[in-house]
Amino acid sequence: MALWTFFGLTEGKATTPWPRRGEADGQADVLGMPRFAPEHCQEGCAVCAEICPTGAIAPRTEAPGGIAVDYGRCVVCQLCTEACPTGALSPSHDWAFGVRRREDLVWLETPAPEAEPAAGQRAFRRSLHIRHVDAGSCNGCESELQALNNPFYNLHRLGIFFTPSPRFADLLLVTGPVTHAMLGPLRATWEAMAEPRWVMAVGTCAVSGGIAGGGYACGNGLDGVLPVDLYLPGCPPNPAAIIAALLTFQGRLPQRVLGGRHAE
Amino acid sequence: MNGTEAATVPCAQMAEIARDLFAQGGRMQMVYAWHPEPEVTELLYFASPPEGGRFLLWRCRPEGNPPSLARIWPSLGWYEREIMDLFGLAFANHPEPNRLVLSEDIPPPFNGSAPARASRMADIPRPLPAIEAPEVQTLPFGPVRADVLESAEFTFFYIGEQIIHYHPHLFFKHRGMEARFAGLTPRLGTVWAERVSGVGSVAHALAYCQAIEAASSCQVPRRARALRVLLAELERVYNHLHYLGHLANTTTLKVGEAQGKLLEERAKQINARLTGSRFLRGLLAPGGLRCDLAPGGWLSPALEELRAETARYVDLLERSDSHLDRLITTGVLLRRVALDQGATGPVQRASGIDRDLRRDHPYAAYADLPLVVPVRSEGDAYARSAIRAAEIDAAIAMMQRVLLLLEDGPVRADCTPAPGAEGLGWAESPRGTLFYAVHVGADGRLARVKIKSPSYSNWRVFPFTVHETNMMDYAINEASFGLTIAGCAR
Numbered sequence: 001m002a003l004w005t006f007f008g009l010t011e012g013k014a015t016t017p018w019p020r021r022g023e024a025d026g027q028a029d030v031l032g033m034p035r036f037a038p039e040h041c042q043e044g045c046a047v048c049a050e051i052c053p054t055g056a057i058a059p060r061t062e063a064p065g066g067i068a069v070d071y072g073r074c075v076v077c078q079l080c081t082e083a084c085p086t087g088a089l090s091p092s093h094d095w096a097f098g099v100r101r102r103e104d105l106v107w108l109e110t111p112a113p114e115a116e117p118a119a120g121q122r123a124f125r126r127s128l129h130i131r132h133v134d135a136g137s138c139n140g141c142e143s144e145l146q147a148l149n150n151p152f153y154n155l156h157r158l159g160i161f162f163t164p165s166p167r168f169a170d171l172l173l174v175t176g177p178v179t180h181a182m183l184g185p186l187r188a189t190w191e192a193m194a195e196p197r198w199v200m201a202v203g204t205c206a207v208s209g210g211i212a213g214g215g216y217a218c219g220n221g222l223d224g225v226l227p228v229d230l231y232l233p234g235c236p237p238n239p240a241a242i243i244a245a246l247l248t249f250q251g252r253l254p255q256r257v258l259g260g261r262h263a264e
Numbered sequence: 265m266n267g268t269e270a271a272t273v274p275c276a277q278m279a280e281i282a283r284d285l286f287a288q289g290g291r292m293q294m295v296y297a298w299h300p301e302p303e304v305t306e307l308l309y310f311a312s313p314p315e316g317g318r319f320l321l322w323r324c325r326p327e328g329n330p331p332s333l334a335r336i337w338p339s340l341g342w343y344e345r346e347i348m349d350l351f352g353l354a355f356a357n358h359p360e361p362n363r364l365v366l367s368e369d370i371p372p373p374f375n376g377s378a379p380a381r382a383s384r385m386a387d388i389p390r391p392l393p394a395i396e397a398p399e400v401q402t403l404p405f406g407p408v409r410a411d412v413l414e415s416a417e418f419t420f421f422y423i424g425e426q427i428i429h430y431h432p433h434l435f436f437k438h439r440g441m442e443a444r445f446a447g448l449t450p451r452l453g454t455v456w457a458e459r460v461s462g463v464g465s466v467a468h469a470l471a472y473c474q475a476i477e478a479a480s481s482c483q484v485p486r487r488a489r490a491l492r493v494l495l496a497e498l499e500r501v502y503n504h505l506h507y508l509g510h511l512a513n514t515t516t517l518k519v520g521e522a523q524g525k526l527l528e529e530r531a532k533q534i535n536a537r538l539t540g541s542r543f544l545r546g547l548l549a550p551g552g553l554r555c556d557l558a559p560g561g562w563l564s565p566a567l568e569e570l571r572a573e574t575a576r577y578v579d580l581l582e583r584s585d586s587h588l589d590r591l592i593t594t595g596v597l598l599r600r601v602a603l604d605q606g607a608t609g610p611v612q613r614a615s616g617i618d619r620d621l622r623r624d625h626p627y628a629a630y631a632d633l634p635l636v637v638p639v640r641s642e643g644d645a646y647a648r649s650a651i652r653a654a655e656i657d658a659a660i661a662m663m664q665r666v667l668l669l670l671e672d673g674p675v676r677a678d679c680t681p682a683p684g685a686e687g688l689g690w691a692e693s694p695r696g697t698l699f700y701a702v703h704v705g706a707d708g709r710l711a712r713v714k715i716k717s718p719s720y721s722n723w724r725v726f727p728f729t730v731h732e733t734n735m736m737d738y739a740i741n742e743a744s745f746g747l748t749i750a751g752c753a754r
Contacts, residue, residue: 004519031540075735140462148526164410216373217440
């Protein structure tokens with residue numbers, strides 16, 4: 001229709017040049033995971049652990065600062081940053097939390113070096129097809145996944161596509177804590193995929209169960225259900241975080257987080 | 265319960281009360297169960313009064329099977345079935361006494377008899393009509409569907425292009441969220457409320473906080489009430505923009521889809537700039553806001569720009585015949601059906617029912633603001649999309665007013681409910697009427713939280729616009745309803 005063609009031409013390009021060029025990822029003001037600096041912790045203080053809704057922060061006497069932090073359980077509610085009297089947990093814009101090993105989400109004093117992409121993953125640098133399965137999310141992750149194909153992020157330009165059929169998919173992208181009723185369809189989808197096949201857990205629910213895990217209707221995320229190749233916590237992870245994680249999976253971007261610490 | 269006009273009655277009397285309510289023009293909203301003491305079950309029936317005023321509540325303690333009200337108020341049918349699944353309490357003479365949420369091999373979880381299991385495969389109930397005509401074909405679709413969509417399974421019985429009967433199975437995603445609130449402190453409950461339906465984070469947290477505030481009988485400071493309106497209307501804007509774009513996708517108007525989704529993205533980036541969260545999470549708290557918001561001088565021009573771009577976008581949609589042809593007369597919801605089955609939000613307002621909680625039962629600062637409630641009578645996909653477009657404009661006008669009148673002051677009052685307190689909170693979410701009812705236990709923690717979500721109501725209504733329609737119109741009709749499954753399944 002001429003009307004829309006004319007409109008499209010006059011509007012010009014809406015797509016960000018990020019991540020190829022520049023910093024315009026669209027998330028300039030988005031709060032990420034709280035940053036942990038145990039050197040500021042007070043002896044015997046555990047107010048953060050008391051307020052944390054998902055047990056991402058737990059008291060542990062032998063750990064630095066007397067607390068253990070697992071970003072795989074963090075729902076980014078920021079309650080700990082409000083409760084902390086010293087700024088040992090402070091608000092940050094650290095959201096690029098896609099990691100290959102679950103243990104990289106746990107805060108460590110001396111992180112292990114980055115894991116290499118599994119054999120074959122780099123072969124998908126130019127074209128990756130994803131099958132998404134919602135295993136009981138709150139629809140927040142879906143909202144951000146749907147945003148990936150809006151003109152601002154325009155995921156296609158990076159050679160990454162969502163596909164309706166698991167037969168054509170290289171990567172299974174799962175959201176939600178895995179409800180009991182979705183366990184069967186989730187496994188069936190994975191089994192329908194041709195090898196080589198990989199799995200990505202998107203959102204804190206899929207990584208660890210989040211606020212919904214357990215109870216009478218839910219599991220605790222993908223661990224023990226499917227072999228996970230990439231974990232991306234966040235509640236929900238923003239579209240740029242999802243793009244960064246996908247590029248990390250393909251070996252096109254280095255992993256930003258090691259031992260729970262986000263690179264500057 | 266605070267926030268309601270309550271009466272305790274015998275359960276046997278409820279049928280008479282329900283008939284009287286219908287005759288007087290009131291409206292049943294929900295029924296739910298809880299255990300005030302171990303081994304004691306109580307039913308709570310909520311209704312909107314015929315004229316404004318407080319919500320009506322009847323409480324009764326059933327002995328044996330209480331009578332089903334689903335023949336008087338069809339909209340209560342699902343609520344009664346959910347009580348059957350979760351509490352093991354069956355209603356006498358229920359017209360559809362089938363499982364809804366959980367399959368039969370799962371014992372009622374609220375009876376304390378079902379131990380939590382780490383990982384268990386379960387099926388969902390699939391009650392389907394027996395259709396034996398040889399030419400009728402069956403199409404089960406889902407729960408894993410094309411594209412990035414929420415999980416649900418739809419069964420179509422059809423001949424050629426004609427849908428004979430349609431049945432959605434919506435509880436694959438049932439997370440048992442209401443049970444997850446039990447034992448939380450009222451303050452922490454907000455974190456859960458924000459995550460019941462992601463794209464309704466503000467509405468859910470607001471209704472929840474207002475329920476806690478009703479239970480505590482505390483007053484939220486003026487500035488916090490005004491800022492709550494700002495947050496709730498920002499949520500309405502990005503949601504409605506999403507559905508306009510999504511609707512253009514279903515009519516294959518690709519540039520129209522792209523523009524709608526781009527405007528949604530701009531709205532989400534405004535959300536993030538104002539609050540640090542694209543979903544406006546992490547701000548609401550019982551008693552007001554967790555911290556003050558400083559809407560800078562940038563916000564008003566940014567909203568005006570979004571309003572002007574949306575107006576231009578809607579104008580283009582209005583001039584696209586190929587788009588309008590697919591919407592007009594598609595998925596007609598009759599006013600009578602909308603009333604009987606409990607339609608809410610833009611869906612009911614597109615079918616000629618002029619109801620909006622912001623005006624009829626004002627909360628936050630809505631009573632002090634000029635509120636435009638668009639209503640149309642066609643009841644088709646076009647009317648639903650036109651209501652959303654008009655609501656975006658009205659929401660932005662209202663936000664400008666809030667910014668203009670915003671006064672300095674505190675944003676939080678102490679709201680700690682006493683042990684045993686109860687409260688009802690509500691909000692007009694982008695999708696319609698949302699209720700939270702909270703019961704605080706003797707330890708000051710949450711004992712029972714009931715969520716009545718708008719998508720639960722509108723999913724109940726939706727199939728009535730699908731039976732005996734055309735397969736090609738289905739996706740358009742579904743998009744025009746603007747439903748979430750997370751909110752419905754909880």
